[in-house]
Amino acid sequence: MKVLYQTRYNIFTRKGGDTVQIMKTKEFIENRFSDIQIDINSDPKADLTSYDLIHIFNMLRPQETILFMNNAKAQNKRIALSTIFWRSTEFERQGQMGLRRMINRMIGYDGMEKLRGLYRYYIDGEKHEGTLMLIKQGYTKLQREILDQADLLLPNGEGEMELIRHIFKPSKPLNYLVVPNAIDTGIFGYDTRTERDIVLCAGRFEPRKNQLNLIKAFNGLPYKLVLAGTAHETQRKYFKAMKKAIQKDNIEIVDELGHGELRKLYGRAKVHVLPSWYDTPGLVSLEAAVSGCNIVATTRGTTREYFGDDAFYCEPGDIESIRRAVTEAYQQPHNSRLQARISAEYTWEQTADRTVEGYARLLGRQEPEVSAG
CATH class of the missing domain: 3.40.50.2000 (Glycogen Phosphorylase B;)
Incomplete structure (x- = not known):
């Protein structure tokens, strides 16, 4: 064929x-x-x-x-x-x-x-x-x-x-x-040796991914947020607004990473959050889940179809909803059931x-x- x-x-x-x-x-x-x-x-x-x-x-x-x-x-x-x-x-x-x-x-x-x-x-x-x-x-x-x-x-x-x-x-x-x-189990997996002390958001910087509202939510949180990605030239204005919205030193922006470096960040993250206006469900969310992160996902799109009751959901337009979902996800232990299901089914x-x-x-x-x- x-x-x-x-x-x-x-x-x-x-x-x-x-x-x-x-x-x-x-x-x-x-x-x-x-x-x-x-x-x-x-x-x-x-x-x-x-x-x-x-x-x-x-x-x-x-x-x-x-x-x-x-x-x-x-x-x-x-x-x-x-x-x-x-x-x-x-x-x-x-x-x-x-x-x-x-x-x-x-x-x-x-x-x-x-x-x-x-x-x-x-x-x-x-x-x-x-x-x-x-x-x-x-x-x-x-x-x-x-x-x-x-x-x-x-x-x-x-x-x-x-x-x-x-x-x-x-x-x-x-x-x-x-x-x-799906995810590549040959690249991403759960590393039990790492200390998990950050919240991660990986993905292109653009309005649909909603990093600006995530930053606004984190200005009132005690956790460390790392945003890993890049902005296309058409999204420079959005990227500038993201940086301008940072009010505290608990928020860091890093460039888009290769699989090796991204795997290390997943290993450090207790939570991965993607508060998009719509996702199906986001490859990075799947990668993060199989890497041992608790998942915060949008209520829009096919996220519930993939994650069911094993993720924490937020309303993309509601900063308090994002803040609440991240807090709940951070305070909960690692969800091994979600990790195992993604590894088996996706x-x-x-x-x-x-x-x-x-x-x-x-x-x-x-x-x-x-x-x-």
Whole structure:
């Protein structure tokens, strides 16, 4: 079986959770199934002759995804779509900053995305057919067209599918298979030798991840907070606001870390907190949980689907809620039950097997066996 992965053009220059998902899925499928070859290509006009199916990632940039879809359909290829979908009107109206928040309150989600499309087309270099389609058809309509063309959806959770059904109201049942987010147990694990004395928040610095409210919450807490990440150039204003909000010396910001250094920080953290406006559920939260941290997560998205009653939840827009959840998590002993469950149920091996199950279903083939060794 030969599969082509297609996704946003800046997948490696502006890395995110989808970057990890794509690379780890490819790595573990190829390691476990010797007869499956996977290529990655962001060319919307690629020759697909040699591929059995096309696996496209990410509905959040429909101006690119629709071009991959149209190209695959024109060449009669079956399409799997990892939806990587979220939408939060609440976030756009409350969590965004400055002018963007004000415009969202006036013209709504689709209006804001059209404006962003115009900016991308005329100023930011995305002068192509897909951006024009977004401007003319609208964000939601273009995403609905993507859903209609996909042969199989691969969401990260049932909650993601519920949101898709709620927003797009499909006229027929959607063909889907849940493929969970996961951790690499070869990299992350519980180290009993370390002294845990900090609260950690790892991830890109941006309004959706909500580090600004977390900092405001920590200005009234006795614990040490370490924020590990980086801000894209488009989020410099947000990063500046984060630094300005720090009032005490119990808050430290460090650069984005490699796996080795991040593993050490997980080992020092009694709590990992990600108070996002929406998450599915956040790869760093899974990594932190398997590393022995108690988890504070947002109430929005698929977090409860993954963590159940084994995490502490906060309302992203409520600073007191964040403060309370962190305090409760810090005061509780290590949750070994959550650590064991993540290690057992959310690994890249399982993600690979589940994805290949989807491929076999799409192609009407028997599911290939895992390679020996």
